[in-house]
Amino acid sequence: MPDTPDIPALRPDPIRATDDAARALARDLIANARFGALGVIDPETGFPAVTRIALGAGPQGGLWSLVSGLSAHSRALRADPRAGLLLGEPGPKGDPLTHPRLSLQVEARPLPHSDAGFDATRARWLADHPKARLYIDLPDFFFVEFMLLGGRLNGGFARAYRLSPADLAP
């Protein structure tokens, strides 16, 4: 996108100092996420691509997904594990842009079926996502853990915060 020199940036930087309320809101969005928007880099085009994925916790918490190896996003993550995740879905009422959301910078780590922790991860996922029983054992499905590298919390208009991995840890 070319520069837009006729559009000056006159307002001050809208990032606020991170406080305990911002940390608590971000951790709550992570702990309660059941789905989110995953951003990856399409290995064929280099474009960012955004898809909806299921989210949940692993046996020791954290942020996990169960994905199909046939999906475009899993092919992209095999080529480049760097990703973005948007959590915090707006409800049916009100302005979606005033609903709190968290944009996470993450790195995806797949969990092989042969890993010692696989059975506990599968059990935890099914406890939280009972409908996943329909496809969890298809051979192309696998678990991915998202390592949290940082985040930007938007609590509504002009309420923005930058969060470190320590801010995001429970």
Add this chain to the structure above:
Amino acid sequence: MPDTPDIPALRPDPIRATDDAARALARDLIANARFGALGVIDPETGFPAVTRIALGAGPQGGLWSLVSGLSAHSRALRADPRAGLLLGEPGPKGDPLTHPRLSLQVEARPLPHSDAGFDATRARWLADHPKARLYIDLPDFFFVEFMLLGGRLNGGFARAYRLSPADLAP
């Protein structure tokens, strides 16, 4: 993400042949989008980053947003206009992963305040987003049109389609 050689891809490619029903669903998701998840490449880190933005039509249709020049996503689009957009937000009930959604490959084009079409774009935006009156005239806000380069429609489990720009045009 390293290869996961113990996870074979045994199911066939789940992409179906694009038909008129898929085209109609995709065009409907575009025409009715009021917000979506934007994926950009963070110019500082190279990571994909996903944020929620407002969406709407311009005077001649298309897919537009009104964004702040102070936002992380507009800084990213200035450095690289390639983006992804996820449309189709799940409702409050049912499985979010069975709700139809469209992952678009787009290129962002800013509309300078000095453009001859600015007033018509502003009027159309306010007609569809009356609450934007609170910030539409702040000097850092500007319109972006997303040129549609392609899309992937997911109509639910194993109902995936690839869509060309012609498939997406009304």
